[in-house]
Amino acid sequence: MKKLAALLFAFVFASAAFAAEKFPDISHDELVKAIKEKKVTLIDVNGTDSYKRGHIPGAIDFDTAGKNLAAKLPADKNALIVAYCGNELCTAYVEGAKAAKALGYKNVKHYAKGLQGWKAAGEKTE
Secondary structure (H helix, E strand, O other), X not given: OHHHHHXXXXXXXXXXXXXXXXXXXXXXXXXXXXXXXXXXXXXXOOOHHHHHHOOOOOOEEHHHHHHHHHHHOOOOOXXXXXXXXXXXXXXXXXXXHHHHHHXXXXXXXXXXXXXXXXXXXXXXXX
């Protein structure tokens, strides 16, 4: 019983620590504008299979980029980096956002609507 309680506590603590890091949201309209102006680098954190089925145009597949993420991001550490995942309930985006932040990027945001919201707004995928 003690082991189960300790495991449960560790899981809750890890989940809280994982969720503790928040990144500011970017609105749909702001993201569309940034894409049109070529002023954003997108990180898709939905997994390679999902990425192959469709992603926001120009997005980087986080899983495929792996340790080469730095080479795929802009040299300017103040550049806008936006991470997204599936929908507003998905928290996987944090992995991509944290990776960009760890590489020194200062303007990292989250597109909360994710891929589902992008499609629901009638936007195209590639």
